[in-house]
Amino acid sequence: MMITDDRIKHSLAVAKKMKEMAAENPDKYPVEPGAAFVLGLLHDVGYEFSGEQKEHAHKGGSVLKEQGYKYWKEVYYHGIPQDEYDSPMLRLLNYADMITGPAGEYMTIEQRIEDIAKRYGEGSWQDLEARKLAFSLFAFSRD
Numbered sequence: 001m002m003i004t005d006d007r008i009k010h011s012l013a014v015a016k017k018m019k020e021m022a023a024e025n026p027d028k029y030p031v032e033p034g035a036a037f038v039l040g041l042l043h044d045v046g047y048e049f050s051g052e053q054k055e056h057a058h059k060g061g062s063v064l065k066e067q068g069y070k071y072w073k074e075v076y077y078h079g080i081p082q083d084e085y086d087s088p089m090l091r092l093l094n095y096a097d098m099i100t101g102p103a104g105e106y107m108t109i110e111q112r113i114e115d116i117a118k119r120y121g122e123g124s125w126q127d128l129e130a131r132k133l134a135f136s137l138f139a140f141s142r143d
Contacts, residue, residue, distance in 0.1 A: 001056070003048050006103040013104035015040030017096040031089050039071045043078055043093055054125065081132035095137050098130070109134045 018036035022029045029036070046060025047053075061076020069075075074090045079097060101107045101115060113130050120126040 001047050001050055001053065003044070007044055007047055009104035010100055010102055011041050011044050013100045013106075014043060014093070014096045017100060018092055021092060021096065029088060029092050031092060035071070036089065036092060039074055039089060039093055040096060042069070042071075043075055043097065045075070079129070079133060081129060081136060091137075094133060098134060098137055109137060 015037045018040040019033045022031045022033040022036040042060070042064065044056060044060065045063065046056035046058070049063055050056045050059040057078050057080055058076055061072045061074075064072040064075050071089055073085055074087060074093050077085045077090055078093050098109050098112050099107055101112065102119070107115065113127070113134055116130045117124075117127045
């Protein structure tokens with residue numbers, strides 16, 4: 001796979017949303033806004049190195065780890081419902097990613113799930129993973 005123009009728009013929109021949320025809500029998102037912006041830009045870099053969509057987070061995180069990037073784990077674990085790793089930056093990334101459509105447009109989490117189901121098929125692994133992640137994000141977004 002390669003990074004498409006829409007993926008670049010998506011990543012830039014995620015970056016801007018992360019920076020905005022970190023700056024406006026430092027108690028809820030105790031992360032530096034500039035670092036949040038850079039992470040948003042880099043979160044989908046794995047698409048450039050992976051032949052499969054399912055691998056993009058791990059591939060991107062691995063490439064960034066090799067480069068010494070501080071938030072490589074956030075990239076590695078983003079979009080994946082799991083209990084292995086958690087951080088305020090990962091929660092912020094997952095939330096911003098789930099409210100940003102495939103070409104950078106704002107969506108509610110519900111709209112994003114509907115969009116994923118429409119694009120990949122209801123019951124697809126993408127749909128099921130998005131639903132699991134959204135469930136965990138609802139508690140985070142309401143804190």
